[in-house]
Amino acid sequence: MSTETGPRPGDAWNHMTVLGRSADRVCVIDRRDTRHCLKFMLPSGQRARAGLRRRVQRWRAGRAPQRDENHAELRAWLQLSARLSPQDLQPHLATVLGMYRTAYGQALCCERVTLPDGAPAPSLSTLLLGASDYPATSLCAAVDQFEQWLLRHRIPLFDVHAGNLLVVGDEPGPRLVCVDVRPLARVGRIARMPGWFGATARRRIRRWAQRLRQQIRAALPA
Secondary structure, three states, X not given: OOOOOOOOOOOEEOOEEEEEEOOOEEEEEOXXXXXXXXXXXXXXXXXXXXXHHHHHHHHHHHHOHHHOHHHHHHHHHHHHHHHOOHHHHOOOEOOEEEEEEEOOEEEEEEEOOEOOOOOEOOEHHHHHHHHXXXXXXXXXXXXXXXXXXXXXXXXXXXXXXXXXXEEEEOOOOEEEEEOOOHHHHHOOHHHHOXXXXXXHHHHHHHHHHXXXXXXXXXXXXX
């Protein structure tokens, strides 16, 4: 999650510590409960430069806030949690708790993904920049596990950026946790229906996972 301007991880934003940011949102530690994080829509002056499509999306969200990225993520989470149990979702998805009103505006509240010592879990994209203690084989195995989880639970999540996959150290190896299910909101309505999960969805998941494994192998030693 990176853009040209605005808050960066570790910065203070409205007296809260920044965990990450995207083109339009910032994620901070909730001061009321540090087990949680809050995702805020950024003020226009802190957002990244954007092409026509994103500018149109911003314009629509400005006129109807329920169209913004926080509401899209909440809708995607509610669709998933309506058909899958918390036990099915928790290993690989950060739990979305709901929309909260704060002194700094409305925010989407989620459970934080942390390491055993309480530190924020690193993103896969950070590890691919050379900060990894894991060899490529271990991270590729984590991708395998995540891919099989998507296929087993028929979740058409095949457009996840490595910056939105956090790496948690488990036994016998690392585990990937997705912290943004907005891509599900971009999947067609038919593709999100519980009874639909065809060859196209499976193929796209496998293709996405294969590209991710290739990125890992190219960036890290075996």
